[in-house]
Amino acid sequence: MSSPTSIPVMNEGERVDDYLRRYERNELLRFLTCGSVDDGKSTLIGRLLHDTGRIYEDHMAALEKDSKVHGTTGGGLDLALAVDGLKAEREQGITIDVAWRYFATARRSFIIADCPGHEQYTRNMATGASHCQLAISLIDARKGVTTQTRRHAFIASLLGIRHVVAAVNKMDIVGWSEERFRAIEREFVDFCARIGIPDPVAVPISALNGDNVVKRSEHTPWYSGSPVLELLEAVPVDRPSPDANFRMPVQFVLRPDLNFRGFAGQIAAGSVKPGDRVRILPSGKETRVRRIARAPEDGGDAPLAYAPQSVVLTFEDEVDCSRGDVIVCIGRDPAVTQRVECDLVWMQEQPLVRGQQLMLRVGAKQTACTVRRVRWLVDVDTLGTQPADTLRLNEIGRVELECEERVVVDGYRECHGTGALILVDRMTNATAGAGMVRLATEAGSKRAHWETEALATLERAEDKPSFVNAEERERRWQQKPRTILLYGPPGSGKTREAHEMERKFFDQGAAVVMLDGQAMRRGLSKDLGFSDEDRSENLRRAAEVARLLNDQGFVVILAMAAPDPEARERARELVGQDRWEARNMGAR
Amino acid sequence: MATEFTHLDELEAESIQILRETAASFERPVLMYSIGKDSTVLLHLAMKAFWPAKPPFPLLHVDTTWKFREMITFRDATAKRLGVDLRVHINQEGLAAGVSPVASGSKVHTDVMKTQGLRQALDQGRFDAAIGGARRDEEKSRAKERIFSFRDKHHRWDPKNQRPELWNVFNTRVHQGESIRVFPLSNWTELDVWLYIWKNQLPVVPLYLAKARPVVEREGALIMVDDDRLPLLPGEKVKTMKVRFRTLGCYPLSGAIESDAETLEAIIEEMLLAKTSERQGRLIDHDSSGSMEEKKREGYF
Numbered sequence: 001m002s003s004p005t006s007i008p009v010m011n012e013g014e015r016v017d018d019y020l021r022r023y024e025r026n027e028l029l030r031f032l033t034c035g036s037v038d039d040g041k042s043t044l045i046g047r048l049l050h051d052t053g054r055i056y057e058d059h060m061a062a063l064e065k066d067s068k069v070h071g072t073t074g075g076g077l078d079l080a081l082a083v084d085g086l087k088a089e090r091e092q093g094i095t096i097d098v099a100w101r102y103f104a105t106a107r108r109s110f111i112i113a114d115c116p117g118h119e120q121y122t123r124n125m126a127t128g129a130s131h132c133q134l135a136i137s138l139i140d141a142r143k144g145v146t147t148q149t150r151r152h153a154f155i156a157s158l159l160g161i162r163h164v165v166a167a168v169n170k171m172d173i174v175g176w177s178e179e180r181f182r183a184i185e186r187e188f189v190d191f192c193a194r195i196g197i198p199d200p201v202a203v204p205i206s207a208l209n210g211d212n213v214v215k216r217s218e219h220t221p222w223y224s225g226s227p228v229l230e231l232l233e234a235v236p237v238d239r240p241s242p243d244a245n246f247r248m249p250v251q252f253v254l255r256p257d258l259n260f261r262g263f264a265g266q267i268a269a270g271s272v273k274p275g276d277r278v279r280i281l282p283s284g285k286e287t288r289v290r291r292i293a294r295a296p297e298d299g300g301d302a303p304l305a306y307a308p309q310s311v312v313l314t315f316e317d318e319v320d321c322s323r324g325d326v327i328v329c330i331g332r333d334p335a336v337t338q339r340v341e342c343d344l345v346w347m348q349e350q351p352l353v354r355g356q357q358l359m360l361r362v363g364a365k366q367t368a369c370t371v372r373r374v375r376w377l378v379d380v381d382t383l384g385t386q387p388a389d390t391l392r393l394n395e396i397g398r399v400e401l402e403c404e405e406r407v408v409v410d411g412y413r414e415c416h417g418t419g420a421l422i423l424v425d426r427m428t429n430a431t432a433g434a435g436m437v438r439l440a441t442e443a444g445s446k447r448a449h450w451e452t453e454a455l456a457t458l459e460r461a462e463d464k465p466s467f468v469n470a471e472e473r474e475r476r477w478q479q480k481p482r483t484i485l486l487y488g489p490p491g492s493g494k495t496r497e498a499h500e501m502e503r504k505f506f507d508q509g510a511a512v513v514m515l516d517g518q519a520m521r522r523g524l525s526k527d528l529g530f531s532d533e534d535r536s537e538n539l540r541r542a543a544e545v546a547r548l549l550n551d552q553g554f555v556v557i558l559a560m561a562a563p564d565p566e567a568r569e570r571a572r573e574l575v576g577q578d579r580w581e582a583r584n585m586g587a588r
Numbered sequence: 589m590a591t592e593f594t595h596l597d598e599l600e601a602e603s604i605q606i607l608r609e610t611a612a613s614f615e616r617p618v619l620m621y622s623i624g625k626d627s628t629v630l631l632h633l634a635m636k637a638f639w640p641a642k643p644p645f646p647l648l649h650v651d652t653t654w655k656f657r658e659m660i661t662f663r664d665a666t667a668k669r670l671g672v673d674l675r676v677h678i679n680q681e682g683l684a685a686g687v688s689p690v691a692s693g694s695k696v697h698t699d700v701m702k703t704q705g706l707r708q709a710l711d712q713g714r715f716d717a718a719i720g721g722a723r724r725d726e727e728k729s730r731a732k733e734r735i736f737s738f739r740d741k742h743h744r745w746d747p748k749n750q751r752p753e754l755w756n757v758f759n760t761r762v763h764q765g766e767s768i769r770v771f772p773l774s775n776w777t778e779l780d781v782w783l784y785i786w787k788n789q790l791p792v793v794p795l796y797l798a799k800a801r802p803v804v805e806r807e808g809a810l811i812m813v814d815d816d817r818l819p820l821l822p823g824e825k826v827k828t829m830k831v832r833f834r835t836l837g838c839y840p841l842s843g844a845i846e847s848d849a850e851t852l853e854a855i856i857e858e859m860l861l862a863k864t865s866e867r868q869g870r871l872i873d874h875d876s877s878g879s880m881e882e883k884k885r886e887g888y889f
Contacts, residue, residue: 099732
């Protein structure tokens with residue numbers, strides 16, 4: 001039997017063509033629903049379909065029949081069954097995978113990614129969320145915000161979803177208690193603020209009875225907000241901005257005859273018009289757009305094209321351009337690089353390990369890549385990060401990949417079309433991971449700058465050497481320059497030890513400098529906080545200073561918390577192996 | 589910038605992107621052309637995706653030899669009008685064995701002439717990607733299917749072992765002998781399909797429009813007597829009624845509905861006011877609630 005859908009109701013006396021013109025103008029909003037098995041997610045979807053348009057009679061008949069056999073509502077109509085898909089899950093009463101639902105109202109067309117809430121949640125939710133602009137998180141009013149709720153919100157934010165709605169369900173069971181609802185709302189909103197989701201909304205509902213789903217409930221006079229459907233109809237649809245930097249991955253080159261060479265693709269960001277100067281990456285060749293080619297029956301060539309249209313462009317010049325290249329506007333270029341850093345969701349049973357070879361796909365580009373390292377693993381429950389060597393199924397972490405060929409990428413936050421990648425297992429061809437590219441240069445990026453490249457136009461130090469050389473400095477100070485890091489948590493005595501060490505060196509006649517992490521924060525690092533990334537950046541700055549001082553011949557003592565072994569490793573690389581020494585003051 | 593980008597524009601752009609990915613990523617793609625309204629939209633999108641070139645893949649029709657005559661006429665005229673490479677496959681073994689919906693019943697006929705026929709055609713053509721017009725709103729088990737849906741060497745679909753599909757970054761990799769079914773219309777609804785046909789004034793098989801046609805009433809359905817191969821059961825009488833079809837398949841398996849809708853607008857209006865879903869008229873789906881899922885596992889489209 002077919003899947004229930006609902007369509008906008010025709011107005012009394014409305015002509016079909018008026019109806020179609022009205023329906024055609026509907027905007028499309030894709031949203032996902034996430035929740036645990038018993039949170040009432042399927043019931044909510046069933047309710048949305050049932051109360052907005054209509055469910056066909058044959059669907060209703062099958063539903064009534066199914067409700068009697070499999071239903072959990074004592075033979076009453078179980079709307080959840082309307083949206084449960086495959087046989088096995090109908091029998092087990094759980095949703096196994098992402099399922100897609102369609103419905104439309106007089107204002108919008110909706111696609112629902114119905115995501116399951118059991119142990120495969122990360123993989124499935126990430127999959128669903130990658131297509132969506134809004135997430136509805138089901139919360140059982142009796143249980144309140146759970147670990148699961150927090151995970152859902154976090155994954156949604158990781159995938160770039162900006163609108164999150166908490167549907168606080170089963171309010172009827174808690175006697176429509178405003179106090180209960182407000183407590184859940186507060187906790188949810190606070191958590192969303194922590195992970196950077198702007199304007200989260202909570203709605204008190206009963207999916208079973210339809211309260212505040214489509215129609216406003218009589219039980220919630222204290223709730224002044226909108227029912228769920230109104231929110232869905234009102235939320236702004238996030239589309240790639242036409243003012244963003246133009247990006248179009250080339251999918252296909254069209255060459256019907258010698259006179260026509262067109263480059264087909266879907267615009268990932270921004271807009272383009274004939275005459276615009278564009279650059280083709282990775283080659284960097286420049287040309288102008290001649291035509292946005294369209295068949296005469298489609299209205300002929302277009303004067304303008306914008307994301308997310310699928311178009312064909314032709315150029316003024318005969319430049320090389322093929323599948324996998326990206327056409328961009330002159331201005332801010334994406335990164336053209338073999339080394340890609342991304343937040344990765346691992347989706348395969350076999351863990352991801354350093355050195356592993358995979359196929360990478362971003363835009364229309366496919367290339368082999370190797371895992372250089374796992375930088376950290378995200379603990380989805382605490383939002384903390386920890387060092388890791390592998391990523392297991394359903395884990396999320398920051399990973400560095402080395403590609404065989406250069407790829408053209410933007411940060412995921414700036415452009416999904418050029419910042420989203422998948423990794424494919426080379427043996428099984430299974431989709432093993434999904435990554436969101438993170439660039440150091442990305443707006444809002446707070447990562448440490450270990451690998452940020454200095455401006456290429458800067459003069460090299462060797463070009464203008466000092467008149468004093470290293471040997472002369474060593475002779476003068478009677479010492480080999482080096483850097484000693486004393487690290488450990490607050491209270492481990494590292495600062496005191498550093499001061500004592502400095503005194504000893506000084507008394508021996510050495511030229512010595514002591515740098516304290518706290519002192520760094522009062523000036524050089526006063527823009528930094530205490531996140532892992534900020535701590536890492538503070539250490540990097542200290543190491544940069546130490547390197548400059550070492551170059552002048554000084555001995556440097558650093559007293560820093562430096563909890564991250566990887567950051568310490570990078571500091572050692574930066575200062576130089578032979579000049580570096582690190583002592584753990586916390587290990588006693 | 590005040591540009592209106594409707595849901596239909598978005599669906600079209602998405603489908604074109606999928607068609608281009610298919611053409612670029614596979615060695616031997618093929619478009620499964622089944623003549624119905626979904627195929628009509630799919631073919632139009634394929635023409636658009638590669639304009640001014642022709643689609644870089646052939647069309648394939650698996651003919652069960654029991655399609656309505658008007659469908660075959662429409663099929664050949666369409667291929668000629670658009671100048672595309674149409675291939676027709678008939679399961680000759682099934683034909684020789686005398687399989688038919690009349691003699692063998694709908695289940696055997698569909699399995700042999702349609703499912704087996706399709707597998708033969710894909711094997712013979714060594715096609716590594718088969719593009720179909722299925723939509724996710726059509727049927728419950730389709731609601732879970734990927735846009736690029738993996739099939740093993742035996743054309744089997746394993747609903748529990750599907751590749752995760754994120755963004756519009758598709759995993760198109762297969763080993764020798766394996767294949768992908770591609771569904772560019774996954775996110776379209778029935779209404780979207782009709783809207784697109786109406787907006788672009790695409791020709792459809794006249795069977796969708798009401799006309800006086802010879803029918804018999806059988807098991808509560810109206811079956812059109814399209815040629816003399818349909819034996820009448822005792823008590824059955826051929827009547828001329830004004831009917832049309834909401835879905836098209838093999839004529840003895842497709843139920844007609846009584847209708848006065850002679851124009852595209854009129855049939856859309858009927859659909860908007862209909863009380864039952866479109867597949868209601870398709871007899872093969874009714875065996876049991878999960879029957880489509882079972883057929884799909886075996887390689888049915």
